[in-house]
Amino acid sequence: MPTDTGFEMTACTNYEALLEDYLEGTLDAAESMAVEKHWRDCSSCRVALDQASASVRLLRLAGPSAGPGPAFARTVMARIRAAESDLARSSERASFWQPLVKLGWRFAATATVVLGVLVTYDAGWGHRVQRESATTRWMGGNDIFAPDPANPPASRDEVLMMVADTNHGN
């Protein structure tokens, strides 16, 4: 649906692309006839097409921009060479430090592996120690050295006797 907003008269939305093609002369004969029939019947599209056609003439008056000077390509190539030599210099600098950088990375990698092994070992060992102490705690119920709570040793001699008996497998 065309709308008229002040100065600006707009074409039917579904005809805008076709009118642009018509202006460009890229439609075939049948399409051109269909578009012509439409703009003859539709005043909005007729005004819009007239405006568009006028814009082509107006804008083509100035022609293309001046463009670059004759030395442009040479300047570009000189800039490219300068950039390349900068890149080469920076890669030379990089190659000077490269062995040290490589060594640093190797050291860091080795340190990481060693640290990883240590942490893993520590975690495993700690776990085992914990398990062992838990076993010991559990065994406390049948501890052979534990005195009978019903008959605690009355003297130091009784304690020594209990130990001696245990050592003999009694």
Added chain:
Amino acid sequence: MATSAAALTLPLDRKGKREEDRELVRLSQVGTESAFEELVRRHQQRVFAVVGSILHRPEDVEDVAQQVFLKAYLGIKRFDQRAAFSTWLYKIAVNECWDYLRKKKVRPLVYESDLSEEQASRLDGIASSDRPPEGPNARAEAREVLDRMLAALPEQDRQLLVLKEMEGFSVQELAEILDLNVNTVKVRLFRARGRIMDVYRRRMDSSGKLARSSPAQRKG
């Protein structure tokens, strides 16, 4: 509609140029500097046009255009030739312009959009003339006056009109460069045409040169 001989030969020319570009790109990819220099010569005018449609200030245009070719040279080994070299290059140009504007934090245009009475008078003279202005000075003057008018349009409208009508890009090329659908380009172009004529009429009215008719109507 009758198809002219020029319309038939143009795509063939373009195809031939594209094939030559492919070969030059292939040579550039293996380090032949002279091949890249030839690509610069072939595309410098249009790269200037693309950059100029966004940046406008001549010193910025020259600097960014050089940067575009430098980037293309550094990236040409990665260019797989699935698209045309020109499309790839002009996309670099558009991106480079927006990067440049982002870094400089400036708006694309430096022109004031209003025309003085003298400029309006000159534009009226140019528009009502049967022939385009002759000589580089007259063309530059016409260009300046039109640029001032175009400055009143939204950025994308201005870019489309400059590239299409002043620099001779096709709708297909514009769609590829600006990453838009071909139909979208057509619709936007058609609307931009209406807007620029609206600006033209307003400028003429406000400068006392009442637009009795459009330039097209005056020419019959």
